[in-house]
Amino acid sequence: MRVRIEPRDECLGDAICADECPEVFVINDEDGLAMVIKESPDESLREAVQSAADECPAEIIIIEED
Numbered sequence: 001m002r003v004r005i006e007p008r009d010e011c012l013g014d015a016i017c018a019d020e021c022p023e024v025f026v027i028n029d030e031d032g033l034a035m036v037i038k039e040s041p042d043e044s045l046r047e048a049v050q051s052a053a054d055e056c057p058a059e060i061i062i063i064e065e066d
């Protein structure tokens with residue numbers, strides 16, 4: 001699985017994704033927007049990544065299969 005946030009400038013900075021899956025998503029200190037810190041997370045994180053995508057109010061978390 002590959003994860004990205006796009007378009008990132010539509011991020012609301014509410015940190016829902018970072019709360020759901022901190023291994024993959026963090027809020028960038030400089031611009032206050034979410035960023036992906038692990039683009040190819042382990043399958044064990046799939047449920048958490050999917051929850052983040054489902055709950056993202058901006059619907060900008062994209063999950064693709066390798």
Ligand code: SF4
Binds near residue numbers: 013017052055061
């Ligand atoms: S859940 Fe969506 S809108 Fe909220 S911080 Fe994460 S990427 Fe941004």
